[in-house]
Structure formats: C-alpha cells, structure tokens
Amino acid sequence: MLNQLLLYCRSGFENECAAEAMAKAEAVGLAGFVKAKPRQGWVLLNLYQQDGALPLQQQPFNQWIFARQWVACLPLLNQLPVTDRITPIVDAVKQLPLCGTVQIETPDTNEGKSVQSLTRKISAPLIQALKKAGCLTNKENSQKPTLHVFFISGTSVLVGISPANNHSPWTMGIPRLRLPKQAPSRATLKLEEAWHTFIPKPQWDQQLAPEMTAVDLGAAPGGWTWQLVRRGIKVYAVDNGPMAEDIMATGLVEHVRADGFTYQPKQAVDWLVCDIVDKPARVTAMVSRWLTQGWCKATIFNLKLPMKQRWQAVVQAKAALMDALQQANLSYQIQIRQLYHDREEVTVYIGP
Template sequence: MSQMDALLLYCRAGFEKECAAEIIANAAQLGVHGYVKAEPGSAWVLFQCASAEEVKLLTTELPFYRQIFARQWICVSPLIEGLPEGDRLTAVRARVAELVPRYSEIWVETPDTDAAKTRLGFCGRFTKPLTNALEKKNQLALGSSAPRLHVCFVADDAAFVGVIDADNSSPWFMGIPRVRVGKDAPSRSAGKLVEALMVMIPEDRAHELKAGMRAVDLGAAPGGWSWVLALRGIRVTAVDNGPMAAVAMATEMIEHVRGDGFSYRPHRPVNWLVCDMVESPSRIAQLVAEWIARGHARHAIFNLKLPMKKRLEEVRRCADIIEQRLAREDINYSIEIKHLYHDREEVTVCLMQDKAVR
C-alpha cells in the first residue's frame, strides 16, 4: 500500500525556492527534516519526509494560512509515472482506492503554469469517470468530514494522488481564489485588494471592515485600492501627488489629498490604512508600524515589493521590524502575510489589532 509520505505544495511559478525554504524552516520547528524537489518555473514543490506520520504532523500542527508562498498543500503518495494516454484512469483509480476509506470531494488539478494549464480541459473530463468509480466503490461521501482527494497532473503521463483536510488548506481549486473585479477598475492592482479582503480577513472579524468606516490609502493613484474600499461603503482619503481615475472619484466616497504618502498623517484616527506604494519593503514596514503604534489606524493591508534575491529573508525582516515597533507600545496584533494570486514580485500583509487592545 502506498504511503503519503510527502507534502506537495503549489506556488506561483518562479517562487519554488521561497516555497521550499519556507516549508523546510517550518517543518524543522516541529522536528521534521526532509528534502525538497523544486524545479524552477514548475509552480510546485515536493517536500519528502521520512514517514506519512511526519507529513500528517505538518498539516495538523502548522496552520496553512501561515504559509506565505504556498497556495495549497496536499499529503501525497509517490508520483505515478508512465500513465498511458489511452488509459490514465486505471492506475489513478487503483492508487485512490488504497489511500483512505472515503473522500468528501474530488479535485483533479494541474500546476499553474502556461504549459500545464493546457491540461485543465483534460482534468475536467477526467473528473467524471473518477467520480463514478469512487461512487461505485462507496468511497465518495460528499459534504462529509472525510479528507478531500487531489489528483495533480504534473505532466501528461504523471500525477500525484493525495489528500488534505479541508479545515487546514486552501478552499479554492488549484489554490486560486475566483476573484471578480469590475471592468471599470481604475487599475490592475484593484484585484490584489479584492483578493486580500476575501482571503486574509477571518470570518469572525469581517465586521471590522464595513460600510461607514474610514480608511487612508497611501500612494493611491490612480485609485484601484481606494475604489475597492469605496464600493464597500468606506470613506477613503486617497493620498498621492498623481491624478486619480475619474471612475474612482465618481464613487463620491473618496477625498483626494495631494501629498507624499510618507509624510501624511490623518487629523483623526481611521479604521484602516492601505498602501500599495512602490518602495523598499523595510521602509513600508516601518511606515505602517509607525501608523499603528501611534494610533493613526487600527488595521492595515499593504504590499511589500520584494527584491529579486533573498525574498523570504526580506519578508521575515519586515515582520521583525513591525513586531519590534509594536512591542514597544504593548500592542497585541495578528499578522498574515501571503503571496496572493494577484501578487507578482510582492507579498500582501494584513495586520489587525486584537480586540482587547486599547
């Protein structure tokens, strides 16, 4: 019987090195040491452990939402290779039959690369006969607490088969949220904030972003992020020396203040600070930390533009900058850092003060 003794992680193509380094470090904190397979540009990383128990430990003790560069993770059995073009189902079905007694859902996926995505049509067609096979064996219990089945075709003739608990993984197919941004969006960056609001604010804190609140958008022009907030009924002070798009100002929820994002401070505290300025990540981290520490804003969502090298190290350095500054004010907070689907050479950070402060 095949053992699920490896962890498959999806990521953005080109960020395999960071995804690998992150899971190695996080696993080491739990005393788990393995090795990785990470081919540049493949959009996936395999972390090989000594046993299935070690893999289960990782996906039980490590919160998935804390993983920065991983879009999804799956406990997988060894790669099935040499699948014949005329009958890929037989070998996959045999592997699926021996992993766990039942599955709650079936996702047949492929890595997120231009080449791999040509297989998505096949993945869709493959799902139906696999579903039928599991139903005949009474192995499919839709909506149950059983793990979700993943079949990931990393090549036309090769696939990983594995499972993951829905409670500690991405809820989206291929780990990619389906984000809808209006055609009138002032900029492509609007998608980043829409995704961040969907992914990074916990359900039990959704009430902390609602109509009637106030926000400041530093480096706002042409207004993509301000526009997203305005459509949610939030009044925004958009700070930028550049012009704002007419569609953003047409919401009548945005006040454009011409000025420098680093020197501007609000006359009174606001609920949210948002920032997508192109600047060194450490400088942005210092700026946001200062806003929170001085009480100018309660929560923040912002982007850190990453260097070409040592990306993970730079993210950790920025997190340390924020931690050290807020510790001096004894501010309790939660922070989530994520390389979102709409992010490129950057990560998005959501910093929320805990309910008990001040």
C-alpha cells in the same frame, strides 16, 4: 505512506516556497529535503518520517506565505497508460482515508494549462469511478479531507489529501475573481483577494462596514480606493497623481496630494491600505509607525520583494513588525501571503 507534502506556488517562486517548507518542517522537529525545479509552479517536500506530512498539516495553513495549497501525497504515479489513466489513480486513492470532495488540478504554468483539456475530459468519469470504489462520499462533507489529483503531465500524477477546514478552499489555490468594469486598474483585485484571504466572509459586514474610514497610501488611480468605496467606506486617497473621476464623483473620497511616507492623518482611521513600490524595510517602518501611534486599527499592505533573497526579506520584515508591536505592547495578528494577483510581492494583513 504520506511522507511527501506537495505545495502549489507561483511560478518563479519555487526556491522561496522550498525555503519556507524546510523552515516549517524544522519548526515541528521534522527532517527531510525538497525537490523543486524553476518555473514548475510546485514544490515537493520529502520527509524522512513515515506519514511526516500529516503533522505539518496540523499547523494552520493560513500561516504559510508562498504556498497556495498543500497536499499530503502518495508517491508519484508515473507512466500512466494513456488508454486507462483512471484505474491506477483509483487504486492509489484506495490507500487514503475517505474523502468528501475532490479537486482535479494542474500546475499554474503553460505546461499545466496544456494538460487542462485532459483534466476536463477525465473529471466526470474519474469522480464516478472514485465514488463507485467507495473513495468519495456521495455528498459534500466538510469534515472529510479533500482529495487532490494533481496532473503534472498527461501521464504523471500526484494523489493526496488536504485537511478539512485547513487548506485553500479554491481549486489550485486560485480564487476566481472578475475584474469589475468600473474599477480603474487591475490592482483592485489585489485588495479584493486580500479580503477573501484574511477576513472570513461572515465578518465582512463588521470589519468592512459602511461609514468606516480608511487611508489609501499611493492611491492613484484608485484601484484599492474603489474597493473601499464600494463597501461604503470613506477614503482619504493619498497620492500626488490623479484619481479616477468616477471614484471622486462618489463623494466618499478626499484626494490628498502628499507623499505617502510623510503623510499623517488628522485623526485615527479604521483601515490603512498601501500598495506603494519601495523597499520592504521602508514600508515596514512606515506601517509600524501607523500602528504604534494608533493612527489605524488594521492594515493591508504590499511588500515589493527584491530580486534576490526574497524569503529572507519576508522573514526580516515580519520580525521587524512583530518587534515594533511587542515593544509598543500591542496585540495584533499578522498574516502574510503571496496572493494570486500579486507578482514580485507579498501582501500583509495586521488586525485584531
């Protein structure tokens, strides 16, 4: 029944998401094929095994790179009557386990946005009908799966579930972050989203504590430095370009005019962050040096992907990082995600 895994992704990265899906399936002994169209913002992995999507969802979702959300789904509901879309959706949901919450979603594309006026109108009556039919609990229950109703168009819908505590908590897998007026660039949202993605919020006070120290390579004009300073962290901002005056006025930033690839800290810091535009292999080698030399305790950095073979570039970068850490006998966790605020890049976290 649930032999399809729906994966939301960034428009234009369907091939990378599809390649990752096939690799994940093969790793757990599943076989299938992928349906993916350019710029549609989602991928459908079809598995030959009955309920084949469920074993995949037993794996950690936070180890996926290009998928924003995953949904073990039923066959496509197509040609829904415009006079009554709710009844066939509820009838389909009755085949699924009891769910705790529901997310009514669309692809993150222009076509998807055109359906959002419909989803806003149908949301309340659909939820009411689902509760009346016994498909949803009357209150949020974190131990029940989340129900996803994914409107591809006004008459085509995919319905399925994601496991409790092992999925993206955000609707459409997109965190709703506001750009602070004081921040010097939109790049500031990349680091904030990375923290939300990689570091559980209850651990922020411990892992992002005031009086910690950080190096920001390629810092100018200070989007990432601004986030660190807001947490009370002392920052060495390394860049030959100018830093925003407001950030320098905090007294928490030392501007070092130097090349980020050749800079070496005078003493070890808690954090290394880096958003330099360069080849993934060069950035990976630089970060590996920081970790193996003991210059930082944890790092968040971006890898700008090539136009072609982007999936292969990420696989090679992760393998190089793991090899460097293993050779140095260092134990770290590595997570890589294409964040919502990323574009032609992925964000890497390496920490304890």
